[in-house]
Amino acid sequence: MSRSIWWRFFAISMVFALLMSLAYLWLMRETSLSGRGGVQRSVLLFVARIVEDGPIDESMRRLDGYLADSPEVPRQMWVVDATGRVLAARSANAPPLDWLAADRPQQPHEMHRIAGGGLRGPAVGIVRLAGSEPRYLVARFTGLPGRPLLMQQLAAFVIALAGAVFLGLTLITLYLRLRSRQAREVIARLEAGDLRARFVPERLDALGVLMLDFNRMADEIERLVGRLQQAEDARRSLLQELGHDLRTPLTSLRTSIETVSVHGQAMPELEREAFIGIINSELEYFVRLIDDLFFIADIAEPHYRKNSDPLALADILRSEMAAFQAREGLRFRLDAKDAGPVSGDRMLLARVFRNALDNAARHARGQVDIAVAAEGPMVRVAIQDDGPGMGAQAIAAFGQRRHQRLQAGAANPSMSLGLGSVIIRTIVELHGGRWTLESGAAVQGTRLCIWLPAADVPRPASG
Incomplete structure (x- = not known):
């Protein structure tokens, strides 16, 4: 808390203390004027007993010692008899005329009061004194008794209130300074690169x-920075992979082109066509490789957002199957009778099943079976080929980036780095799904199962 703000708070607190003091002074004055409550009754009974204890004149003089000690003791008092004759007085004025017409107390120490206060003037109290002859103590509450004592009480009240305000502001200042020092330490740690710095x-x-809100903001910043770092790592990895993966096929492509250009005319036609086939194969590999690497890097961007539309998987699968139907000797069979819509991005899911069907087609001997069925809140897609199957090591490496090209299958001599499985895994996880891969004695060939969240499609209202 700065010094100027502290002084502003202190000034406001002092004004409040002054207003409270004025309210206290007004309350004391009104209480003395109106004579309400048990305080005035007790004071008058106390004065009555002093008057009764000894000669009246001497008792009235004894009251002078109490006037300086209590602001509640009335300054104007008269002792009168039943006829209204004044027997003793502490005032040069005559008794108030209201008391003669008032209902007088009948029993000793019984008190009657004539209401006053405000614009009606001071209240008047009447107490019957003990004795055989009726005598009365008449007192007027002027509202101005014990001024020195009242001022002392007022000053003490103001000082106590001001001290409490000063102490409170000091404690608040110390507390805020402590929190401010903690805030500076946390911010300094964040500036130094410690993104895990948090308030406690x-x-x-x-x-x-406010600290909890700051911690939530810091969590979000840490998450965003983490995704940016992942994106930067993906870019760096992309450049490294491009340099590593392009070196071997470029060498093969260069060798084939040089061979054809130098010895093409002397080559037999079949040998020349074989070299041209190698060139076309390597060029296709380049196109797939660059496309896959940039696609993987793109979906890893922090700003990437997928759509969440209800999609019919059967339509997507039929569309992707059409590209493989033309392959000679390969048959696709789709069972999607019990399939419901899923929630996802059509372009991304089409890419998933394109890669999955491509893998199955490259390993299959003659048939690929696709089954789609609902399983609770998920939709399951099973793609199974009738190929020779996969080993345990290949199953464990599915979805992981390989650093060496491997031949896709015995029937298909194309080369692969496994980026298709990386794309399948990334997109499925992006949609909140999961996948499994099975191969071996229990499964003829290889079966890839993918689970995707079912879409929440509102049901039509029943008539």
Whole structure:
């Protein structure tokens, strides 16, 4: 808390203390004027007993010692008999005329009061004194008794209130300084690169809530920075992979082109066509490789957002199957009777099944079976080929980036780095799904199962 703000708070607090003091002074004055409550009754009974204890004149003089000690003791008092004759007085004025017409007390120490206060003037109290002859103590509450004592009480009240305000502001200042030092330490750690720096709120007050809000903001910043770092790592990895993966096929492509250009005319036609086939194969590999690498890097971007539309998997699968139907000796069979819509991005899911069907087609001997069925909140897609199957090591490496090209299958001599399985895994996880890969004695060939979240499609209202 700065010094100027502290002084502003202190000035406001002092004004409040002054207003409270004025209210206290007004309350004391009104209480003395109106004579309400048990305080005035007790005071008058106390004065009555002093008057009764000895000669009246001497008792009235004894009251002077009490006037300086209590602001409640009335300054104007008269002792009168039943006829209204004044027997003793502490005032040069005559008794108030209201008391003669008032209902007088009948029993000793019984008190009657004539209401006053405000614009009606001071209240008047009447107490019957003990004795055989009726005598009365008449007192007028002027509202101005004990001025020195009242001023002392007022000054003490102001000082106590001002001290409490000063102490409170000092404690608040120390507390805020402590929290400010903690805030500077946390911010300094964040500036130094420690994104895990957080506040430790000790209580859920206003500052504690602000600390929790700051911690949530820091969590979001850490998450975003983490995704940016992942994106940067993906870019760096992309460049490294491009340099590593292009070197071997470029060498093969260069060798084939040089061979054809130098010895093409002397080559037999079949040998020349074989070299041209190698060139076309390597060029196709380049196109697939660059496309896959840039696609993987793109979906890893922090700003990447997928659509979440209800999609019919059967339509997507039929569309992707059409590209493989033309292959000679390969048959596709689709069973999607019990399939419901899924929630996802059509372009991404089409890419998933294109890669999955391509893998199955490259390993299959003659048939690929696709089954789609609902399983609770998910939709399961099973793609199974009738090929020779996969080994345990190949199954464990599915979805992982390989650093060496492998031949896709015995029937298909194309080369692969496994980027298709990486794309399948990334897109399925992006949609909140999961996958499994089975091969061996229990499964003829290889079966890839993919689970995707079912779409929440509102049912039509029943008539």
